[in-house]
Amino acid sequence: MVDFEFNESVVNVFPDMIRRSVPGYSTLVPLIGLLAEEFAQPHSRCYDLGCSLGAATLAMRHRIQQAGVEIIAVDNSAAMIERAHDNIDADIDTTPVELICADIHHIEISNASVVVLNFTLQFIDPAARLNLLQKIVAGLRPGGVLLLSEKLRFDDDAEQTLLTDLHHAFKRANGYSDLEISQKRTALDNVLIPDTLEQHQQRLKQAGFSSSRLWFQCLNFASILAIK
Numbered sequence: 001m002v003d004f005e006f007n008e009s010v011v012n013v014f015p016d017m018i019r020r021s022v023p024g025y026s027t028l029v030p031l032i033g034l035l036a037e038e039f040a041q042p043h044s045r046c047y048d049l050g051c052s053l054g055a056a057t058l059a060m061r062h063r064i065q066q067a068g069v070e071i072i073a074v075d076n077s078a079a080m081i082e083r084a085h086d087n088i089d090a091d092i093d094t095t096p097v098e099l100i101c102a103d104i105h106h107i108e109i110s111n112a113s114v115v116v117l118n119f120t121l122q123f124i125d126p127a128a129r130l131n132l133l134q135k136i137v138a139g140l141r142p143g144g145v146l147l148l149s150e151k152l153r154f155d156d157d158a159e160q161t162l163l164t165d166l167h168h169a170f171k172r173a174n175g176y177s178d179l180e181i182s183q184k185r186t187a188l189d190n191v192l193i194p195d196t197l198e199q200h201q202q203r204l205k206q207a208g209f210s211s212s213r214l215w216f217q218c219l220n221f222a223s224i225l226a227i228k
Contacts, residue, residue: 011079014053020174021184022119022151023167024218031216032116032147033059035225039145041113043068049104050120051075054084054097060114061095069113071097074104105132109139118149119221122192129195133207140228146209149216149223153194163220170219200224 010017018025036059040046046064048057051073060071073088075081081101088097100107105128109115115136121129136146154160171181195203197214204212204226212226 011053011077011083014080015055020176021171022221023170024216024221027218028149028216028221028223029055029059029118032056032118032149032223033061033063035145035147035215036060036114036116037063037065039114039143040064040066040069041141041144042066043111044113044141044144045069045111046071046114046116047107047109047112048073048116048118049107050117050123051084051099052077052080054087054099056116056118057084057097058087058091058093060116061091061093061097064095069095071095072100072107073097074100074102074107076101076103105135109136111141112136112139113141113144114147115140115145116147116149118147119151121148122150122194126193126195130203130207133203133209137208137228142228144228146204146226146228147223148200148204148226149221150200151192151194152197152217152220152222154220155196155198166219194220197222197224 036046046060046069048060048071051057052075054073057071057073073084075084078101081099084099088099124132154163168181201212209226209228212224214222215225216223
């Protein structure tokens with residue numbers, strides 16, 4: 001089984017795949033827009049790091065009302081960025097969006113009021129995660145926020161088994177076969193490395209955020225609001 005990667009074949013099915021694979025995704029994305037509306041500061045930047053097709057970028061674009069805000073959307077998949085360009089071009093909103101095809105480790109973050117990592121950190125080498133969060137803190141304005149959405153793992157074996165079983169049931173209810181579920185899990189084993197909620201909170205504190213709180217969870221998928 002080949003490791004999972006965000007290539008052109010994935011891009012073609014990505015919206016359907018993530019809707020059928022991530023419980024609560026269709027609720028989470030519009031809420032990211034609402035939080036961006038709440039925390040975006042005038043004449044600042046909002047970053048969507050690992051933007052894929054631009055769902056969170058568009059959610060922010062549709063809600064942010066503050067003057068002079070620019071959205072920077074970054075992904076290292078050329079196929080994702082190309083399709084995101086199409087999605088942004090088709091949108092009628094006027095908030096400026098800059099799409100960048102690059103490794104998010106190489107992006108300068110500055111004058112930021114909102115940074116989104118929507119199911120992105122879990123694909124980054126665990127040894128590099130703290131450094132990225134420290135870079136985000138350094139680039140955030142005081143009072144700026146990170147919206148960090150991740151698949152969670154659990155130290156308690158019973159809790160881990162229950163939520164894994166429920167996640168697989170969710171996928172089956174959305175049309176995936178047991179074989180497809182097994183193949184996807186194998187493909188992601190060495191690519192998606194989840195942390196516990198406690199690990200996330202400790203790392204965010206170590207990175208320099210003043211506070212963090214769980215604000216959304218559906219089964220083993222969750223989102224954390226961290227404030228500088």
